[in-house]
Amino acid sequence: MKYKPLGNTGLYVSELTLGTMTFGEKEGPFAQMIGATGQELATKMVNLSLDAGINLFDTANVYNFGESEIMLGKALGSKRKEALIATKVYNPFGKSANSLGASRLAIMREVEASLKRLGTDYIDLYQVHNWDTTTPIEETLRALDDLVRQGKVRYIGLSNFNAWQIAKADGVSKLYNLERFCSVQAYYSLVGRELEREILPAAIDLGLGTLIWSPLAGGFLSGKFTRESEAEGRRKNFDFPPVNKEKGFAVIDKLKEIAESKNASVAQIALAWLLHKQGVTSVIIGARREEQLIDNLKSVDIELTDEEMKQLDDVSAIAPEYPNWLPSMKRGDDLFSRFT
8 A cells, every 4th residue: 555645734645545435324315325334344344444554534424414424433443543534514414504514603513523423532634525605715714724723623625626616715725824725535537537627737736635536436437337237236226426328338348458457357447547647646445345345455456557548548538628629839839830
């Protein structure tokens, strides 16, 4: 397992992160959509991850309505000091006007609830789960800055922001000398490369780390999904994130070809592709079964050649959007030679 600094911080995180969205009881709405592990399996997965060198565990207040945080806290137990816990705030638990968002009221309320559920007195990485259109970003950042100064939160991150929102938040932090977001958690996969247009370049330019969620596109790149059969498990009940199936099957064909040449699984190659990409700090893996987790953990041992990376890049490429399809000019270039 390799470790990388999280953005411009001194915090080092493992190249794989264990995502705990599936941590919960085996009955209920979340279990029907994405499956659930129960406490015994959740604890086993946490221990397997620690043994493999994973030091970052990602959850959220809303995952299974708080059960994920509770189970993660219990699973870590006395090993809490060995682990980094990342959780999130934004999504609602109730129906009141103030149950949603990243206002000072919501942040202060939800951080106390998360700390209690996790059974800890500090959160290593506290992430805003979405951009709050009704709360000034200054208010959100001042509240988060207070939590860092109080010692309840060590670092702050963001998730599912647009590139302009990331840049605005960073600028506000610098202007008012507030704690800066150090990481971006976002969707990225071989069948979902939109991140490369604006968000990833913004993160790299601003020195933010990246935590990648749904690297297997909700199971589409697990190896079970083929043209001839429907996916088993999660995607059958929860077809998310959206995938262009026709293009996606071409990607799967190439993954299978490379996987067979390396005696590896399709999922391992899909994860390895991300681990080789510039700007990726850590890839979040999640599982409903022990064997899934063990398979995913082996992705760190996969070495892809430049040619294999090119083949995967080519088959999954997205069309450039304006202004990126304009010819790029450098100082000293002859403008007219570009069009003659």
